[in-house]
């Protein structure tokens with residue numbers, strides 16, 4: 569990559585840029601869905617294809633993360649008959665640009681680990697979309713309620729091709745990837761430097777669980793009991809989470825011929841009933857408090873034990889924002905830190 573250059577484009581020039589980019593790319597960005605939220609007349613912000621600068625919602629955190637562009641809520645993997653199967657064709661023919669904040673780009677790095685680096689098995693369906701993706705960084709000019717990216721180091725990234733600092737009628741655009749240079753021929757340059765958040769109001773001391781013994785002791789700690797009645801096992805926190813990736817597969821058999829059908833995968837969650845049910849009806853985590861404990865310990869310990877790259881969390885704050893029971897994830901982490909201290913003190917460590 570060559571040294572980056574920054575340009576200043578007015579709204580009309582940005583829309584002209586988007587029109588030109590759309591010849592090669594589908595542009596995905598957070599879009600406000602009016603009255604599309606959980607409660608009456610509440611809006612929702614989701615990743616959708618955009619065509620103009622005005623389509624992008626850059627003043628608020630998106631309700632759902634960018635992961636949906638790579639892993640749709642439901643997708644057909646293959647079609648089958650009695651004795652053969654055919655992989656579902658990729659509908660997305662063009663390359664993709666995803667407008668995302670630093671935490672969201674770092675979250676996709678975690679998704680990459682899960683789908684591409686897990687025991688050297690690459691997920692074919694994830695990889696074929698992922699290969700098409702470039703990132704357009706969205707500069708965070710202000711933080712949102714409950715963000716704690718600085719506490720987990722996801723406040724910065726250099727994993728982007730272009731970066732946008734949005735203003736109402738214009739944007740400073742840093743071009744890092746030289747394949748985008750030609751879109752900016754004769755455009756006005758700028759001395760603006762894209763910045764990253766350096767501090768959040770919310771500071772989280774992210775717990776560290778050094779070994780499996782400590783993790784096992786934490787499993788028995790009474791701190792989880794309060795969640796038995798508070799958590800309703802709805803899974804809303806994991807569906808909104810930028811890094812959660814659990815899915816289930818279902819065979820849909822066509823009614824006119826039961827030997828023909830398709831296999832789909834659909835978002836699921838370790839937080840919902842039935843997720844861990846095995847043949848014979850046995851399940852590992854019947855109680856809601858056990859489900860919640862599993863989720864938290866996986867974010868803090870399980871993922872890092874496998875990949876050695878730190879927490880499975882980028883501090884985006886979506887889980888707490890989505891929880892209908894107002895369960896605060898940062899508060900849970902605080903309680904976990906106390907529990908760790910307590911266990912260590914008892915052991916004299």
Ligand code: SF4
Pocket residue numbers: 805808809810811812867880881882883884885886887888897
């Ligand atoms: S656990 Fe919560 S704060 Fe962390 S990445 Fe998921 S939604 Fe964001």
Ligand code: SF4
Pocket residue numbers: 798799800801802803804805806839860890891892893894895
């Ligand atoms: S923590 Fe909240 S959002 Fe998550 S499953 Fe429990 S009640 Fe639902």
